[in-house]
Amino acid sequence: MVKWQKYIPNYLTKSKDEAMKKKYLNFIRGVSINKIGFTGVVLTTSSFVAMIFLELLRIAGVLTNAYIGLITYLLLPTLFVIGLVFIPFGWFKYKKESGKTAKELLDRQFTVEELEKNKLGSTLTRTVLIFTLVNVLFLSIASMRMLQFMDEPVFCGTACHSVMGPEWATYQVSPHSRVACVSCHVGEGVGALIDSKLNGTWQMISVTFNLLERPIPTPVHQLRPSRETCEKCHWPEKFYGSKIKSIVHYSTDEISSPKYTTLVLKIDSGEEVGKSGIHWHIGKSNQIRYASIEDEREEMLWVEVLKNNGTVKRFINKKHTDIEYNYKDVRIMDCVDCHNRATHIYEDPIDAVDKRIRKGLIDHSLPFVKREAVGAIISSFTTADLANQIIQNHILSFYRENYPNLLGTKGESIDKAISTLQNVYNTNIHYGMNVDWGVYPNFLGHKNGSGCFRCHNKDLVDEISTPIKSDCTMCHSILANDSPQPFTYLKNATNENRDSAMHVYLKNEFLEYSIK
Template sequence: MRQTITNFLRGIASNWISKTGVLLVTTSFVMFSIFQLFTMLGLLTNAYIGLITYLGFPSIFILGLLIIPVGWWKYVHETGRSTRELLAEKFGPNELAPNPFGATLIRTIAILTVLNVTILGAASVRMLHFMESPEFCGTACHSVMGPEWATYQDSPHAHVKCVECHVGEGMGALIDSKINGTWQMISVTFKLYERPIPAPVHQLRPARETCEKCHWPSKFHGTRLKTYTRYQMDQNNTPKYTTLNLKVGSGESGQASGIHWHIASKNEVRYGAIDDRREEILWVEAKQPDGTFKRYDNRRYDPATPVNETRILDCIDCHNRATHIYELPEKAIDRRFSEGLLQRDLPFLKREALAAITRNYPDRNSGLEGIRNHLTGFFRQYSPMIIGERLGAIDSAITVVQNIYRRNIHPDMNVTWGSYPNHIGHETDLGCFRCHNMDMVDTDGDNVVNECTTCHSILSFQQDEPFAYLFPVKPGEREGDMH
């Protein structure tokens, strides 16, 4: 069989065109096999190697298969002889002689056809599997997806594949994603994409279809106790605590309550957004028990203002940064203090770290170097002795602060602090206050409820103790009414 296939390849390589096709087919097959073996052994993991393996080599393989018959066709026309005559010249009588299972040449063609289909099928399956990996999504187009990849790896959904939210299940979703991906490839090739990538992504799958595969609306969350620690910009980096009893509740029809009241089917909420980012809301409508909708209009805007988008409120209207969460500088530093990555006994570390990462740097390398120079210079000036005594702690702090900058700031994509607002809560961005504000009123002039205790009970706010308001009021305490 080996000799038969060798004779067949020599026979069809009738001119330089066919020889080129045979060379492309055999070379790409061998290289694909080698790269696939190394990938299975874990020796090759780079996304660009995957592109070469699953896109490059199969494409060359197909190109070679197409070139071979073109070369044969040209050979036939140049010689002026029939295909039968040329086959008789290229192959011996034994290979052309008929037998019960077909001529040897026909069997060879059939075997090679099956082999080619098998190779292409295996390559296609591996290609689809590779293109569904987070590594491909995040690193194949690194200049564009670098910010998303950095935040994905440090997110609550880091164990969830990108395609599970961005593509979905079924052939229809796969085809749609490939069509959309074709335009993305064109955009990357010719640099037609926006910087930063605009959000929200309007062609994202419906939130209920995506989120509710894991997060069931019927689950009653009740109340959640949450303590936020903010460190002061003093010498001791003093912690202050804010503790909230969050009334998360449930979206289940029978017990819809709390924050998740908004997603109960019987409480359908819809709104009209003026801007593309869904931050300026013109009106809100809430479904009533009798099936009608009660409307609230934003009196800050002319009622004739055109609506950019009308939506039924769903998960991502509040959880808009469920995975690709960009931090704000102060909260990012506070988080590292709470995680023990930054040491409070380094004087004024919070203040100086914040000053270092919020400067405007022309590029990433300048930013990383600027952070090092700023912190090193401060501690050297503050106390020359501290550089020698706490050099290890200072170097560690510099690395942590640089990692905060590296994670959140991407000059090449114009991603900086605040480029992507987070609508969970309302501490730093509009969030809940997009709708729950004094300007959103009904026909009677009553505004949408916006009392603090509607969504959370405040047990402490910027206090020395996490549960300060549960203790008796101290004489002369300014916030005694909060207890």
């Protein structure tokens, strides 16, 4: 309370509040001229109060469900607008049925004091103006909050859970889990926003009438160009030097013996003389264009290299020169042509187990743990509950039958391995969307798919039948290849090794590249 207010007698304050309340109720009665008008008043008032209440609960963190958000920011504002439309419609209908003029209706519904004009207009006019401003402000805030809510990852992932469940599961454990979905799928600018909302409308219709393909087909052709998305954080100008990547695979023997593949990835973009690497494909000095069969980006029809000096070199797939294929997309190569699963990464079951063993989530000391872990998750089951039960039974029955003592001494490790494998399975396998192992290939590298070899193969040749180069060391130096030691090829080669010549070549190649 302001200091001077305490000197105002209570009866004056009370009478003023009662007068305001009376004016408000008189106005409500006035606009509620019939059942339609009354319904409009009820809809508008109740939706306004409900939205304020739910918004406060969301701000307090009590409500986080996406469906509550849809009610708060989509349903309630819609009801609010419908209520506002009902009020003048009720007046128009009553005026038509009664045959009275608008002035006669105003005289009937409102008092003389409310209709009396002064310098600022009548009380009724001011009241209508105030309510109009409040309505505009309310709808503006509701629209802004709706757009903000629809930009949140939790909305994208859970509002249409049956469809987006697989994408939401993989997003939450991805390297880009702190990047909002709209940063890549919408982009910046009004045009991008409008395109995304139109596309979202069609998706909503597809979900409602079960028109969606299952699984969701890839590639997603309406993604924003990576120049507008990826390169906000990842600058091609900053791609230089090299990066060591150590890959550990475990054998299926009793001790799950580790095997090491160590690569020195050449991530240069080719801006430095003599330092061309993986990101040469998106460097400033050249542009790669290609067309693929059915625009699937898997089997190339032709590939072009455009240099800054204006020269063009084209490689044509000699397997498909006699057949006319339909394609609409002549694509300029960018980040997602290789990093096609940058966020929604579906794992290979063998690699997934190797990764969990290396992280310590699966105890490496458990006998035959690699073999049994892969065997537990490799199959497909009809439901998630059945999968979880069979995975548990598979691991427990193996150790119960073959190593019963471990159930006591290593019981906690076995239970942790089971829960880890169940999590791996449930993240990667989604029955409702027909997502199984291997449905979505990863083009990063070439271990589990065509990847680099979509272009770097003997079938894509130039005018003199020279194929695109496919030397291993163009993109990475090899320091170990499925070897017992992580840096095998840095040691001196011995004549006893059957691959001694390759050993010497790979060591020298790495040393020569390192001193450039």
